Amino acid sequence: MAPTTRLVKQMIQDSMDDLTRSERQLASVLLQDYPMAGLQSITRLATAAGVSTPTVIRMARKLGFEGFPALQDALRAELAAQIKKPISKRDDWGSDDGARHLLSRFAEAVSENMRHTLDRIDPALFDTVARVLADTRRTVYVVGGRITRSNADYLFNHLQIIRPHVTQLGNSTNVWPQYLLDMDDRTVLVIFDIRRYEADLERLAKLASERGATVVLFTDQWGSPIGRVADFTFHGLVEAPSSWDSTIALMLIAEALIAEVQNMRWEEARERIEELEAMFSSTRLFRSQGGLKPDGCEA
Known part of the structure; x- marks a missing residue:
């Protein structure tokens, strides 16, 4: 089972339009020193943001957490994931009980990565x-x-x-x-x-x-x-x-x-590519193969 990909900072960014002025002020402080700002005590965080402690609790709940401690737990989990050693990373995914070939599981994970990235x-x-x-x-x-x-x-x-x-x-x-x-x-x-x-x-x-x-x-x-x-x-x-x-x-x-x-830069780039190809040809660094350029570039 793949680990979750939704981070607290993404939740904050996605919810920004729904936050009050005080909550946006708090969000700014959290994002400026992320994730460390959210790991200090609720009192210190509220003071740093110039808001009340109830505002911190209210914002945590708006983000979908039961309260501020739950938000901090999520931040700690993110930190743990950042410093995870290679062996631990593999263990997180399990073996899938051999139900599917690794190639399929890897392709699925990479496809999800690309989709969420885009x-x-x-x-x-x-x-x-x-x-x-x-x-x-x-x-x-x-x-x-x-x-x-x-x-x-x-x-x-x-x-x-x-x-x-x-x-x-x-x-x-x-x-x-x-x-x-x-x-x-x-x-x-x-x-x-x-x-x-x-x-x-x-x-x-x-x-x-x-x-x-x-x-x-x-x-x-x-x-x-x-x-x-x-x-x-x-x-x-x-x-x-x-x-x-x-x-x-x-x-x-x-x-x-x-x-x-x-x-x-197409016009300039084309001139550079053509000049480069002429150099390849004159120095015979590459053998011409049916009009194909080096590294698989098409003519």
Whole structure:
């Protein structure tokens, strides 16, 4: 049985239009330091938000909880899920008693992940990020973590073909300050970071943001701490019947962004692709096979 995917912060965001002014004030405090703000005592939370304790209780019930302690239990469960070790993740899904093949169960889980991910994406956010990535007046840097490095590499490889001034940060964190030297308010830093979140990536994001860079974050449903400094954040559901999280939902967003950036810059992108193909041909790095381009791209 798959774990629930609905988070307290999603409940708050979905209910925002139905909250009173005081409750929206409380919601703002909860979301600004999520989930830690909700784990303090009801008195301290009410004081921090400038509302009464009955307001905290009333809002918890509006969200569907019996009271504030039940809301806190949900937040603690989310925290536990964020730091879960690979072996524990697999145990949560069970064996399904062998009734269905793993391939079917995995495909079902990934399909659900993609459906819920798409349901939660704001098309306006997607369009804005696509425009930012298509703007060649900006330099783009891409980086991923231990598990998401391949996602970052995929995005980098395609953006580099479509537009100039795209750089992938090296795996060694020791050289990252050298990249930071060139980051400013014309820089876009794209970061992939899912649970168990990486402190080095968080420090990189903070330093880049302080230098004026626009930070685009790809993360899981719980949200990397980088979200506190990110200008744009995409949340993808990652749980699957495995010891490891699935990044397919995040790849769906990344591939769609690649397609949209290419559409926005089609004339320039086509020229770059044609020039690149000419280089391949002249250097004979790739053998022509019936008009197919490298990596399966059609002519």
